[in-house]
Amino acid sequence: xxxxxxxxxxxTRLDAKEKTTGKQIYINDNNPPGLLHAALKTxxxxxxxxxxxxxxxxxxxxxxxxxxxxxxxxxxLGLYMGDKPPLAYKKVRYYGEPVAAIIANSEQEAKAALSxxxxxxxxxxxISSVRNALKEDAPLIHPDMSxxxxxxxxxxxxxxxxxxxxxxxxxxxxxxxxxxxxxxxxSFSFPPSDHVAMETRATITKINPRGDIVIKSATQAPFxxxxxxxxxxxxxxxxxxxxxxxxxxxxxxxxxxxLEALVYxxxxxxxxxxxxxxxxxxxxxxxxxxxxxxxxxxxxxxxxEGNLVAAELxxxxxxxxxxxxxxxxxxxxxxxxxxxxxxxxxxxxxxxVYTNHPFATAFRGFGHIELAFAIERSIDLLSEKxxxxxxxxxxxxxxxxxDTAPTLNVMDANTGDLPECxxxxxxxxxxxxxxxxxxxxxxxxxxxxxxxxxxxxxxxxTDAGVILTFNExxxxxxxxxxxxxxxxxFTALAQIVAEKFKIPVxxxxxxxxxxxxxxxxxxxxxxxxxxxMAGRAAIEASDDAIAQLKRTASIPLHCSPEDLEVGxxxxxxxxxxKIGIDMEKVVMGYVYPxxxxxxxxxxxxxxxxxxxxxxxxxxxxxxxxxLEWTLGAQAxxxxxxxxxxxxxxxxxxxxxxxxxxxxxxxxxxxxxGGLAMGLSFARNEGxxxxxxxxxxxxxxxxxxxxxxxxxxxxxxxxLNTPQGDGPFGARGLGEQGVIGMPGALSNALSRAIGKxxxxxxxxxxxxxxxxxxxxx
Numbered sequence: 001x002x003x004x005x006x007x008x009x010x011x012t013r014l015d016a017k018e019k020t021t022g023k024q025i026y027i028n029d030n031n032p033p034g035l036l037h038a039a040l041k042t043x044x045x046x047x048x049x050x051x052x053x054x055x056x057x058x059x060x061x062x063x064x065x066x067x068x069x070x071x072x073x074x075x076x077l078g079l080y081m082g083d084k085p086p087l088a089y090k091k092v093r094y095y096g097e098p099v100a101a102i103i104a105n106s107e108q109e110a111k112a113a114l115s116x117x118x119x120x121x122x123x124x125x126x127i128s129s130v131r132n133a134l135k136e137d138a139p140l141i142h143p144d145m146s147x148x149x150x151x152x153x154x155x156x157x158x159x160x161x162x163x164x165x166x167x168x169x170x171x172x173x174x175x176x177x178x179x180x181x182x183x184x185x186x187s188f189s190f191p192p193s194d195h196v197a198m199e200t201r202a203t204i205t206k207i208n209p210r211g212d213i214v215i216k217s218a219t220q221a222p223f224x225x226x227x228x229x230x231x232x233x234x235x236x237x238x239x240x241x242x243x244x245x246x247x248x249x250x251x252x253x254x255x256x257x258x259l260e261a262l263v264y265x266x267x268x269x270x271x272x273x274x275x276x277x278x279x280x281x282x283x284x285x286x287x288x289x290x291x292x293x294x295x296x297x298x299x300x301x302x303x304x305e306g307n308l309v310a311a312e313l314x315x316x317x318x319x320x321x322x323x324x325x326x327x328x329x330x331x332x333x334x335x336x337x338x339x340x341x342x343x344x345x346x347x348x349x350x351x352x353v354y355t356n357h358p359f360a361t362a363f364r365g366f367g368h369i370e371l372a373f374a375i376e377r378s379i380d381l382l383s384e385k386x387x388x389x390x391x392x393x394x395x396x397x398x399x400x401x402x403d404t405a406p407t408l409n410v411m412d413a414n415t416g417d418l419p420e421c422x423x424x425x426x427x428x429x430x431x432x433x434x435x436x437x438x439x440x441x442x443x444x445x446x447x448x449x450x451x452x453x454x455x456x457x458x459x460x461x462t463d464a465g466v467i468l469t470f471n472e473x474x475x476x477x478x479x480x481x482x483x484x485x486x487x488x489x490f491t492a493l494a495q496i497v498a499e500k501f502k503i504p505v506x507x508x509x510x511x512x513x514x515x516x517x518x519x520x521x522x523x524x525x526x527x528x529x530x531x532x533m534a535g536r537a538a539i540e541a542s543d544d545a546i547a548q549l550k551r552t553a554s555i556p557l558h559c560s561p562e563d564l565e566v567g568x569x570x571x572x573x574x575x576x577x578k579i580g581i582d583m584e585k586v587v588m589g590y591v592y593p594x595x596x597x598x599x600x601x602x603x604x605x606x607x608x609x610x611x612x613x614x615x616x617x618x619x620x621x622x623x624x625x626x627l628e629w630t631l632g633a634q635a636x637x638x639x640x641x642x643x644x645x646x647x648x649x650x651x652x653x654x655x656x657x658x659x660x661x662x663x664x665x666x667x668x669x670x671x672x673g674g675l676a677m678g679l680s681f682a683r684n685e686g687x688x689x690x691x692x693x694x695x696x697x698x699x700x701x702x703x704x705x706x707x708x709x710x711x712x713x714x715x716x717x718x719l720n721t722p723q724g725d726g727p728f729g730a731r732g733l734g735e736q737g738v739i740g741m742p743g744a745l746s747n748a749l750s751r752a753i754g755k756x757x758x759x760x761x762x763x764x765x766x767x768x769x770x771x772x773x774x775x776x
Contacts, residue, residue, distance in 0.1 A: 002660075007499045007728050010665030013491045014510060015246065015484065026248055027202040027218045028278050035204070036065055038266050038277040039110035041100040041117045042287050043092035046356040046693035047141070048121035050090055053100060058116035063109030066269045067117070069100045073265055077232050079224070079256045081150035081163065083142055084322040084359070086262040091124070093141055093321035094358050095694040096286035103266055103275055126693050130295050130316040130353040133161040141321060141354040153615055154327045154352075161354040163319055164327035166334035168348035168406045168621035176310030176345025180301025184381045188374040189759040190742070191686030192293035192318055192357050195364075196705055199248025200284040203259040207272030213264060215242045220255040220483050221524035226516045228257045229264060244514045250485035251677075252362030255526045256325055258288055285703060286695045289361035290687070292326055293318035296374035300381075306388050308397045313337050313348040315371060320359035327352045329360070332457035333367035334621060337406050339375035340399045340418055340453035340631050346406050348621070356693050362526060364735045368454045369678065369742060376450040376743025377758055380750065390747070391431050391449055395422050398451070399631075408622045411629070414731070416657030416721040418451070421633040424655035425449065428715050429635040436751050442643045445650070448747025449635045450740030452656075455626035456527035456732065460613040462627075464533035465520025466541040468497065468604035470587035471509075474569055476501070478538070479511040481522025482530050487734050488666040489530045493538050495662055496727055500542035502567030520607070528732030531662065532628060533608045535727030541606025552586050552599040628723055628731050632656030634675070634740035636712075640752040645768030647749065649712040652679060656736060657719035660729035664718075667733060671716045674737020680706035682742035686761050 002008075018024040055067045070089030076082045088099045100117050104110035125139045132138060138161060142148070146158045154164040177183065203217040213235065219225055222242035230237035247254060259277050266275045279288055299312040315333050319326030334350035363369075383393035398418040403411050426432070426449075435447045456462075469477045478497055484490050494508040501507075511519075522534065550561035553571035557564070557579070565574045572580025581590070589600040616623035634654045640647040652675050661667050684704040688697045697703045722729030742760055750757045755770050 005499055005502055006495045006505055008661055008664065009495070011491060011495055011505050011663055013488055013666065014494060015490070015512070025245055026199055027204065027216055027245055030204055030216055032204070032206065032274045035274045035276055036103050036105060036270060037107040037110045038263065038275050039102050039107070039114055040098040040283060040287065041102070041114050041119070042283065043088060043095060043097040043099050045092055045121050045123060046095045047124040047126045048092050049124060050088060050092065050099065051120040051122050054118040055100065058102060058113040061109065061113035061116055063105035064102060064113050065105065066103045067100060068266065068269055075232065076148065077228070077257060077261055078322070079228065079324055080154050080327045081148050081156065081323040083145070083148045084324070086265055094356055096283070096358055097321065098287055101262065101266055103270055127161065127355045128689070128693050130318050130355060133353045133355050141356065154331065155618055162351055163323045163354055164330055164352040166331040166350045166621065167619060168334050168337055168346055169619065170406055170408060171345035173310055173312055173345050173347040177301050179303065179309045181304040182382060182386045183299065183301040184378060184385055185299045186378060186381055186756070186758055188296040188298065188377060190294045190370045190373055191760060192290060192320065192360065193681060193685045193687060194285050194290040194703065195251040195253035196703070197249030197251055197253055200279040200281060201254060201259050201288050202278040203263040204274055204276045205260070205263040205267040206274035207267050211239055213240045215240070215260055215264065217242060217244060217260050218247050218254055219244050219260065220247065220250045220485055220526055222483065222514050222516050223481060223521055224524055225257055225260045229261060232261065241515065241517045244483045246484040246512055247486065250525070251364045252366065252526055253289065255362045255524050281700060282698045285698050286358050289324055289359045291363040292329055292360035292367070292370065294370040298374050298378045300378045302382055302386060306386055306393055306396050308341055308343045310345040311338055311343045315348070315350040317350070317352050317367070318355050318357055318360065319352045320355055320357040322359040323352065324359055325362040326360045328457055329362070329367040333371045335407055335616065335625055336368055336453060336455065337371060339372055340451050341397045342399050342403045348406065358695065364674070364677065365454065365739050366457050366527065366735065368452070368739045369681070372450060372452055372739050373742040373746065373760065376740065377746055380747045381756065391422065391426050394449065394451060395419055398422060405626065406621060407616055407625060409624050409626055414723050415629055416631050417719055418631045418633070418657070420719060421631065421655040421657055422451070424717055425633040425635045425653055428653040428655065428717065429637055429651070439639065443639060443641055444752045445637065445639050446748045446752035447635060447637045448744045448749070448751060449633065450743035450747065451633050452736055452739035453629055453631045454528065454736055454739060455629050456529040458523060458527045458529060458610070458627070460615065460625070461609060462523040462529065462533065463607065463609040464522050464537045466534060466537040466606040467520055468541045468545050470602055472584060472588060474583035474587050475507045475509060477509050477511060479519055480534050481514055481519040482534050483514050483525040484512060485525055487670065488663070489534065491666060492531055492662045493534060496535050496538045497542050499728070500539060500546065503569060528630070528734040528736070529627060531730060532726055532732050535730060536608040537606040539606065539727055540608065541604040544606060545602050545604025548602045549583065549586055552590050553581050555598060556590055556592070557581065628726070630656065630658060630731050630733055630736050632736060634744050636741070636744040636748045638748045638752060640749060642753060642771065645764040645771060647764065647767070649679065649745070651713040651715065652741065653715040654737060655717045655719065656733060657721050658733045659723040659726055659731040660720060661718060662728065662730050667718065668716050670734055671737040672714045674735070675714055675741060676706055676711060678738035678741025679745065682745040682760060682762055684761050684763070
């Protein structure tokens with residue numbers, strides 16, 4: 001066992017007091033002098049031409065300073081493909097799309113003027129699903145797609161509603177199915193939904209007299225915002241500063257360019273005065289991007305011994321009206337398309353498909369929760385048809401060291417021990433008791449399992465940096481480009497630095513506000529890579545500072561720096577620890593008794609960049625896009641009333657191999673939060689559309705998330721196979737808890753009623769209908 005001081009200790013979060021007492025400052029708490037407020041007029045149609053926008057009455061409304069429409073800046077922007085105007089231009093493509101923005105002296109005056117804007121529309125044919133979008137006679141949502149700029153890693157199909165197609169061709173799919181003794185085919189459905197972060201999206205922007213742009217935004221990716229604004233508006237990037245305070249929940253929903261471009265344009269329209277735009281809850285649900293939906297077709301085959309031999313997969317991701325992160329989500333799903341199973345022959349087409357739904361962005365799991373639902377249901381269907389216990393089947397086919405991913409990347413020792421995760425979960429859920437037990441004539445207890453894996457979906461040159469400076473008392477200031485979105489990374493980084501210096505965690509002060517002019521560059525706080533990458537940078541920064549401390553102290557101690565150790569607030573001789581100097585006498589440079597000073601202040605610098613990564617072959621998917629994998633297993637136990645489809649989730653369990661635990665309590669709560677979120681999607685969540693594809697559950701009365709009192713008992717265990725290149729052997733775990741839950745719940749409920757449940761959400765009504773329809 002490693003002899004650490006603070007690594008592996010459940011240190012209290014650094015921001016615990018601020019958040020529990022309501023003292024945390026969020027973006028909407030900022031009200032700079034001269035602040036103006038913006039409000040959005042949104043579309044009442046899902047697909048329509050904009051014939052006219054009459055703003056004449058609204059301009060006369062009290063307090064209104066300016067009104068802008070898409071005609072004022074007919075440009076298209078985007079993260080991976082430039083397909084989205086800041087305000088709808090010429091046409092609207094989804095219900096809730098912003099068509100005009102009002103800037104007024106107060107929020108109330110801005111909102112009061114909205115009803116005075118009159119928009120005339122001419123309705124267009126609506127595409128209501130990904131399957132309809134792919135029909136030969138489907139209208140094109142983006143007929144000008146050939147004009148859009150996009151990055152090389154995505155492959156839009158001109159003349160179709162396909163924003164991206166990613167292919168995996170591993171082995172020989174025809175020969176694979178020829179070897180299969182048992183084959184299943186099934187289709188699955190996962191509806192579009194939302195992040196429902198507690199803090200809605202918010203941005204404040206001003207332009208100072210020198211032309212410098214200052215953006216305060218609830219963003220997970222301040223450096224992405226900065227670079228995209230510079231690129232799209234031809235602004236020298238050094239004139240843009242993006243500041244992000246701690247965020248009240250992100251889940252990926254604040255990781256791209258969203259309100260920031262529009263609010264910059266609004267500030268520009270009023271002479272650079274500060275303008276604030278804060279989404280209402282309804283706008284955050286439907287006007288801003290949400291959680292992607294998916295339809296899937298799976299064909300899976302195995303031998304009579306239960307060995308998987310072939311998988312033919314089609315994933316149709318519903319990106320909605322615009323591409324945003326969705327084109328990378330579909331790509332990430334292809335890379336991980338099989339789930340954590342050893343399958344030698346794979347054919348996967350993962351498509352990002354335009355529809356007239358609200359557009360999608362990054363979401364916790366980044367395509368993996370959707371693909372895992374389809375794969376885990378298919379695994380249960382196949383094992384059932386084969387006549388093998390589904391846990392035994394998973395153990396037989398679980399991916400291990402030496403196996404290959406769909407990209408042909410070979411899994412190494414860092415992969416962890418998935419079979420042991422499965423066995424642990426089996427013990428936790430008491431699988432040996434039986435996976436289906438009759439309680440009474442109409443009540444059944446049943447269990448379902450789901451596996452998970454995920455690797456960060458990120459650019460091959462993703463980086464992170466950490467700067468350490470010292471206070472006169474030798475306490476340490478840590479600055480990074482990471483944003484605190486609720487995940488607790490700041491606390492973990494403080495523990496890493498405290499461990500390196502062998503000091504208490506409260507001696508490390510993390511700068512909580514991210515500022516792109518002063519913080520080291522960081523790609524984005526997303527993809528569960530912050531601890532892995534910033535943690536490595538923090539170690540390098542610590543080593544850099546320690547080397548400087550040793551070098552300075554070696555001069556008055558008359559020894560070699562190699563003879564010294566740093567820890568416990570001192571620099572001392574390894575062989576004679578009583579001989580040394582207090583750190584506080586060295587961190588600003590050492591001063592001799594006569595006043596002479598040497599060396600100067602210590603500044604530790606650390607950086608980390610992803611190494612040995614590559615893109616993937618557009619025809620086969622071969623490549624090495626994966627930084628590291630985190631794998632695990634989950635299971636759920638339910639009790640179902642077969643007379644009406646109602647059910648209770650009795651317990652949800654998870655075992656995950658996460659490497660070294662930096663902070664066990666933080667890790668545990670992060671996974672429990674993921675389990676709860678995954679369960680919420682499986683049970684309740686999803687947008688409801690009327691026949692005009694208007695979202696009808698656009699508030700928290702009608703959009704049902706899992707509420708207090710509805711949670712089951714959660715159990716979480718960890719395995720600790722070290723990540724060889726991770727900070728102290730740790731690997732990312734922020735997203736993984738959510739991934740296997742929908743599949744596990746659907747497997748449990750399907751087993752309980754004896755009929756397949758392949759569409760989410762799994763409401764009592766849908767279960768009752770399945771029971772009754774197939775009884776006819």
